[in-house]
Amino acid sequence: MREGLELALSRHGHRVRAVESGEQGLERLRADPPDVVVLDLMLPGIDGFEVCRRIRAAGDVPIIMLTARGDDFDVVAGLEAGADDYVVKPVQPRVLEARMRAVLRRVGREQAELERYRDLTIDRAGLVVTKRGEPVGLAPTELRMLLELSGTPGRVHSRQQLLESVWEHGYFGDSRLVDACVQRLRAKIEDDSAAPVYVQTVRGFGYRFGPV
Amino acid sequence: MREGLELALSRHGHRVRAVESGEQGLERLRADPPDVVVLDLMLPGIDGFEVCRRIRAAGDVPIIMLTARGDDFDVVAGLEAGADDYVVKPVQPRVLEARMRAVLRRVGREQAELERYRDLTIDRAGLVVTKRGEPVGLAPTELRMLLELSGTPGRVHSRQQLLESVWEHGYFGDSRLVDACVQRLRAKIEDDSAAPVYVQTVRGFGYRFGPV
DNA sequence: CGGATCGTGACACGACCATGACATGGCGCG
DNA sequence: CGCGCCATGTCATGGTCGTGTCACGATCCG
Numbered sequence: 001m002r003e004g005l006e007l008a009l010s011r012h013g014h015r016v017r018a019v020e021s022g023e024q025g026l027e028r029l030r031a032d033p034p035d036v037v038v039l040d041l042m043l044p045g046i047d048g049f050e051v052c053r054r055i056r057a058a059g060d061v062p063i064i065m066l067t068a069r070g071d072d073f074d075v076v077a078g079l080e081a082g083a084d085d086y087v088v089k090p091v092q093p094r095v096l097e098a099r100m101r102a103v104l105r106r107v108g109r110e111q112a113e114l115e116r117y118r119d120l121t122i123d124r125a126g127l128v129v130t131k132r133g134e135p136v137g138l139a140p141t142e143l144r145m146l147l148e149l150s151g152t153p154g155r156v157h158s159r160q161q162l163l164e165s166v167w168e169h170g171y172f173g174d175s176r177l178v179d180a181c182v183q184r185l186r187a188k189i190e191d192d193s194a195a196p197v198y199v200q201t202v203r204g205f206g207y208r209f210g211p212v
Numbered sequence: 213m214r215e216g217l218e219l220a221l222s223r224h225g226h227r228v229r230a231v232e233s234g235e236q237g238l239e240r241l242r243a244d245p246p247d248v249v250v251l252d253l254m255l256p257g258i259d260g261f262e263v264c265r266r267i268r269a270a271g272d273v274p275i276i277m278l279t280a281r282g283d284d285f286d287v288v289a290g291l292e293a294g295a296d297d298y299v300v301k302p303v304q305p306r307v308l309e310a311r312m313r314a315v316l317r318r319v320g321r322e323q324a325e326l327e328r329y330r331d332l333t334i335d336r337a338g339l340v341v342t343k344r345g346e347p348v349g350l351a352p353t354e355l356r357m358l359l360e361l362s363g364t365p366g367r368v369h370s371r372q373q374l375l376e377s378v379w380e381h382g383y384f385g386d387s388r389l390v391d392a393c394v395q396r397l398r399a400k401i402e403d404d405s406a407a408p409v410y411v412q413t414v415r416g417f418g419y420r421f422g423p424v
Numbered sequence: 425c426g427g428a429t430c431g432t433g434a435c436a437c438g439a440c441c442a443t444g445a446c447a448t449g450g451c452g453c454g
Numbered sequence: 455c456g457c458g459c460c461a462t463g464t465c466a467t468g469g470t471c472g473t474g475t476c477a478c479g480a481t482c483c484g
Contacts, residue, residue, distance in 0.1 A: 079310045126366040127414055139472050140416025140440095176430085177474060183431060184473090193431085203429065203482070351461055389463060391441065396461090398442095405442085415440070415472080 001089075005038070008093035014100075020044070022051040026058075033061055036100050040066040041078070049081045056082030062103045066091060115150065118211065120189060120198060122150055131189060141166065142185045149199060149209035158206040182207055213301075217250070220305035222345035224328065226312075232256070234263035238270075245273060248312050251295070252278040253286055261293045268294030274315045278303060327362065332401060332410060334362055343401060353378065354397040361411060361421035370418040394419055 006018045017034065019025045022043045029037070037055060041048035052063055065078040065086040078086055084103045087096055115122045119132045127143060129136045138146065144166045149157060157165075159175040166181075182201075186193040200208045218230045229246065231237045234255050241249070249267060253260035264275055277290040277298040287298050296315050299308055327334045331344045339355060341348045350358065356378045361369060369377075371387040378393070394413075398405040412420045 079306060123366070125364075125368070126420060127368045127417055128366075141473070143416075174475075176476095179430065180432090180474075183433095186431095201430070353462070386464070388441085388465090392443095392463075395442065395444095413441070 001091075002040075005091070005093060005096065009097065014097075022046045022048070025051060026054055029055060029058065029061070033059065036062045036064065036104055038064050038066065038096065038100070039083070041068070049077060052078065052081040052083055064096070064099055064103060117150070117153075117198065122146070129189070136188050138188060139184070141181055142188070145181050145185055146189070146199075146209075149207060153209045153211075156202045156206050156208045162206070178207075213303075214252075217303070217305060217308065221309065223331075224305075224309060224326075226309075227342065227345050227347070234258045234260070237263060238266055241267060241270065241273070245271065248274045248276060248316055250276050250278065250308065250312070253280075253290070261289060264290065264293040264295055276308070276311055276315060329362070329365070329410065334358070341401070348400050350400060351396070353393055354400070357393050357397055358401070358411075358421075361419060365421045368414050368418050368420045374418070390419075 002018050002020075006016045009016045017028060017032070019028055022045055025037070025039070039048055039052060039055075043051065048065065052065070055061060055063060063083045065083040067078060067086050067088055085099050087099055113123070113125055115124070121130045123129070124147065129138055129143070129146065145162065148162065148165050159178045162178050163171050163173075163175060167177075171177075182199055183193075186196050186199055189198055190196045197211065198209060200210050202208050214230050214232075218228045221228045229240060229244070231240055234257055237249070237251075251260055251264060251267075255263065260277065264277070267273060267275060274297075275295045277286075277295040279286040279290060279298050279300055290298055297311050299311055327336070333342045335341070336359065341350055341355070341358065357374065360374065360377050371390045374390050375383050375387060378390075383389075394411055395405075398408050398411055401410055402408045410421060412422045414420050
């Protein structure tokens with residue numbers, strides 16, 4: 001069953017690390033904490049409840065328990081031991097995955113695709129930029145500019161390239177418009193706009209997103 | 213305690229109807245049978261056992277009893293009166309909820325998986341949306357819009373994407389139609405539509421379901 | 425030192441969106 | 455079959471904020 005679940009979840013894009021006992025699981029947990037733990041109660045060595053309590057004592061990693069069908073005592077004991085949810089065996093990968101997503105959402109750990117650059121994080125899916133955890137209010141064009149530049153960090157983008165990629169409707173105005181936009185962008189994401197860290201000027205050529 | 217449980221269970225997506233006496237409960241039961249009854253033994257008027265027997269005589273609604281700690285007599289008498297399970301006071305909402313789910317599963321009435329977002333719960337299987345436990349009357353298009361947005365929380369959906377996914381029959385009208393639909397949706401699920409919590413505007417890009 | 429390049433701030437126009445009203449059409453109910 | 459309600463698409467309005475432009479000052483380079 002373990003191998004079956006590992007295969008099914010892997011095929012759905014999850015990184016799965018399956019272990020064979022509670023001891024291995026706890027060790028693995030210290031080395032590389034996962035986003036969610038799926039814990040069977042039937043274990044060799046220390047039992048599932050004890051594993052659950054130890055995981056809960058060590059941190060707040062969400063836990064989904066696998067229990068035998070109809071064993072109400074296990075369910076209640078499991079939840080009291082600190083589990084976040086339970087799934088009865090035999091388990092369908094689809095159901096387990098739904099519960100995993102629900103639990104992850106509940107504890108607010110939905111794994112977003114976040115890019116981090118020093119104090120700056122960029123969420124391309126949600127179009128949210130945060131600086132030291134605080135969201136930065138970027139205007140649409142400023143945001144497109146940042147996305148374009150940060151899409152290829154370290155590469156210099158000419159003003160003409162930026163005019164075409166950021167201003168989608170073919171634009172043939174003053175290329176100084178790019179300067180103005182960069183300026184406004186810097187004012188919002190840089191600590192000291194006189195010494196920019198993220199959007200750097202390459203005199204005579206254009207702009208570059210750093211640090212590499 | 214009644215109000216505390218009502219609040220806690222409502223926040224977990226259950227529709228709760230609390231009453232103050234056995235008579236009220238029995239009356240309510242006839243008018244709108246619930247999926248499960250949580251019944252305290254300490255009641256004004258007719259006592260809990262009698263209420264339990266009458267409920268059992270009227271139908272097969274599952275009953276969970278609240279008993280004083282360690283009172284074995286109550287437990288036995290309660291189960292003989294027809295209760296399906298019991299929980300000792302003081303009761304933790306989490307424990308009660310686990311028992312409720314266990315009992316509902318036993319009688320084959322497990323409710324569908326609910327997604328919770330603050331005061332909002334979404335039942336994708338039953339297509340029911342509730343706000344603070346009260347069902348929200350959404351129009352078909354509004355519901356599809358909410359399901360589409362909340363399917364990938366935190367992700368920005370462009371108006372074009374929404375037109376294609378929510379209005380299945382390829383639609384090429386004014387994309388402002390999306391605005392109107394969002395507006396109507398907000399009026400029903402947001403506390404303050406001027407400061408939306410669930411459906412957020414991302415100026416220049418589209419809409420996003422939050423909270424992140 | 426002079427010219428080119430870039431940063432900075434001000435400002436006015438316009439894009440973008442919320443909001444409400446209104447016409448239409450579908451569906452249920454009598 | 456007719457009526458009425460509700461959902462839906464369209465439009466107009468108003469307000470907010472983003473954006474393009476300009477002028478001036480700072481800075482860098484030859």
